[in-house]
Amino acid sequence: VSRALALTLGVVTALGGFVDIGELVFGAQAGARFGYALLWPVVLGAVSIIVYSEMCGRVAIVTGKPVFAVLRDRLGYSVGFSGMLAAAAVNVLTCTAEVGGVAIVLRLLTGIAYGPLVAAAILVLIVTMSALRFDLLERFFGLLGLLMLTFVASAVALGIDWSALAAGLVPRIPDLPAGGPSPVSFAYFAVGLLAGTVMPYEVQFYSSGNIEESKTTDDLRENALIASIGMSFGAVVTIAIVVVAAQALLPQGITPDALSATVLGPLQAFGQLGLVAALLGALFAVGGASVETSLAGAYAFAQFLGFEWGKEQGIWRVPRFTLSWLAIFGLAALILVTGVDPIEVTEFAVILSVVVLPLTYLPILLAARDRRAMGRYRNNRLEDALGIACFGLILLAAVLAVPLLYLSRMGQA
Amino acid sequence: MTALLPPLPGSEPLDRRVGAAFLALTVVLIVPSLVGVFAPYDQQALGDVRDDLASQARQVLATVDAQDHTTERYFSAAIQDVGERARGIHDELVRRTAVTDASSMRDSLAQLADDLSAEADQLSLAYGDDAALAAGRSRVEAIAIELQAFAP
Numbered sequence: 001v002s003r004a005l006a007l008t009l010g011v012v013t014a015l016g017g018f019v020d021i022g023e024l025v026f027g028a029q030a031g032a033r034f035g036y037a038l039l040w041p042v043v044l045g046a047v048s049i050i051v052y053s054e055m056c057g058r059v060a061i062v063t064g065k066p067v068f069a070v071l072r073d074r075l076g077y078s079v080g081f082s083g084m085l086a087a088a089a090v091n092v093l094t095c096t097a098e099v100g101g102v103a104i105v106l107r108l109l110t111g112i113a114y115g116p117l118v119a120a121a122i123l124v125l126i127v128t129m130s131a132l133r134f135d136l137l138e139r140f141f142g143l144l145g146l147l148m149l150t151f152v153a154s155a156v157a158l159g160i161d162w163s164a165l166a167a168g169l170v171p172r173i174p175d176l177p178a179g180g181p182s183p184v185s186f187a188y189f190a191v192g193l194l195a196g197t198v199m200p201y202e203v204q205f206y207s208s209g210n211i212e213e214s215k216t217t218d219d220l221r222e223n224a225l226i227a228s229i230g231m232s233f234g235a236v237v238t239i240a241i242v243v244v245a246a247q248a249l250l251p252q253g254i255t256p257d258a259l260s261a262t263v264l265g266p267l268q269a270f271g272q273l274g275l276v277a278a279l280l281g282a283l284f285a286v287g288g289a290s291v292e293t294s295l296a297g298a299y300a301f302a303q304f305l306g307f308e309w310g311k312e313q314g315i316w317r318v319p320r321f322t323l324s325w326l327a328i329f330g331l332a333a334l335i336l337v338t339g340v341d342p343i344e345v346t347e348f349a350v351i352l353s354v355v356v357l358p359l360t361y362l363p364i365l366l367a368a369r370d371r372r373a374m375g376r377y378r379n380n381r382l383e384d385a386l387g388i389a390c391f392g393l394i395l396l397a398a399v400l401a402v403p404l405l406y407l408s409r410m411g412q413a
Numbered sequence: 414m415t416a417l418l419p420p421l422p423g424s425e426p427l428d429r430r431v432g433a434a435f436l437a438l439t440v441v442l443i444v445p446s447l448v449g450v451f452a453p454y455d456q457q458a459l460g461d462v463r464d465d466l467a468s469q470a471r472q473v474l475a476t477v478d479a480q481d482h483t484t485e486r487y488f489s490a491a492i493q494d495v496g497e498r499a500r501g502i503h504d505e506l507v508r509r510t511a512v513t514d515a516s517s518m519r520d521s522l523a524q525l526a527d528d529l530s531a532e533a534d535q536l537s538l539a540y541g542d543d544a545a546l547a548a549g550r551s552r553v554e555a556i557a558i559e560l561q562a563f564a565p
Contacts, residue, residue, distance in 0.1 A: 108486070253471050
């Protein structure tokens with residue numbers, strides 16, 4: 001029973017923790033601009049994150065090595081250091097976007113000015129991270145993040161166009177009306193949605209989490225089920241965000257460049273209850289992602305440079321690790337103090353993350369295929385094929401991401 | 414503080430060629446965004462600004478129309494934020510130069526951004542005041558229509 005409970009909690013936590021500000025921003029914008037036509041990048045992204053989460057979780061359990069220890073082993077110090085530095089920069093940007101998102105949602109809930117809420121959000125997140133054990137921290141945000149299911153309920157209440165949904169799951173470029181968004185913008189949002197689903201901090205956090213929770217090879221089946229079921233349901237929430245925007249915002253000509261517009265769909269579907277539930281869901285989803293990004297950055301430093309790490313160690317026994325995640329929050333605060341728009345930071349963070357992603361995914365793939373390191377737990381043929389196909393997809397997105405960012409003028413073209 | 418911390422066991426000298434390649438790639442990724450920030454407005458960039466402002470005006474209209482179902486705090490914050498963003502766009506339009514054939518369009522858009530900002534500020538305080546909401550709504554609708562008709 002306790003194993004089934006652990007599995008259920010793991011699945012539910014993965015579901016609740018799946019969505020972050022990247023999905024909220026790109027999902028709503030994609031739906032408001034292109035209707036249902038951009039659902040397929042979410043599916044491709046979900047398959048990729050499931051494959052690589054399972055793989056990095058398995059490598060961590062079998063070898064005891066999390067992502068950045070593997071990265072150093074496989075790519076060497078200099079290339080690995082560059083990858084670690086790039087991942088750290090993306091983690092800082094992502095954490096900035098998430099913390100800014102928390103402050104925006106709090107502002108919409110309370111009406112208090114944004115500036116003080118940034119400081120309050122960081123303070124509360126730091127206290128929460130210091131006070132809660134790893135598993136409680138993960139479950140607290142994951143379970144409350146289930147309020148994001150409001151978007152699924154809203155999609156149903158607003159009336160899903162099932163044939164358009166089915167068509168949107170098939171990769172294709174639709175006929176775009178003259179004077180509307182261009183194919184370049186379509187490609188930009190396709191890459192953005194894919195990238196938002198496979199943010200590098202997710203595998204860094206997932207892999208380290210398996211070590212934090214002292215999982216053994218007996219837990220490999222649970223690892224695979226949590227990755228596949230939890231994240232599949234998480235992808236359904238992302239699809240719902242796109243669908244709600246397509247139903248509620250596209251007909252009104254609103255392209256949501258603020259979170260206040262993203263929740264207009266739940267407001268339209270369920271009134272005040274829908275509005276508050278969606279805002280609370282976004283608060284815990286984005287709050288959880290703030291915690292995960294700051295920890296993922298600290299994991300990266302610690303695992304690559306070889307100093308003591310672990311949320312389960314408390315804050316005093318691993319001082320460099322604690323200082324690392326505090327520094328990431330500090331840098332996020334400094335960036336937000338400049339007055340930069342967190343939504344714009346999100347777009348840059350998501351696009352730059354996919355550029356960095358191959359450096360994180362390649363070592364995982366190499367390690368998971370290595371018979372000497374993994375023994376009988378190495379990839380089977382199906383896992384190999386999926387891993388290589390998803391890596392190819394990520395590599396293509398990495399090459400296209402920055403040119404599309406500029407050519408599409410951040411999706412305005 | 415560092416005296417309290419254990420040494421970093423894992424650091425090694427960095428291969429300078431890898432470091433140089435990393436720096437070069439970083440510059441290549443960042444420079445185009447800096448060029449975009451300092452380049453003067455052309456018709457295309459102003460078209461993007463127009464679309465952005467028109468979408469914000471429509472968001473205000475949608476929020477006003479849903480007033481009965483929102484909370485007062487959400488209503489005020491959401492509309493106030495649109496006002497602030499419109500003010501930011503206005504300030505950016507005034508600050509940055511425009512190419513010769515786009516300067517009059519830039520000035521007109523700056524005026525519309527200023528108008529939208531002022532209307533949003535007033536509307537954000539009008540929760541529950543039906544007369545003020547109706548008057549403000551019609552003025553924002555006029556701005557949205559004007560923006561829509563604005564050909565780059």
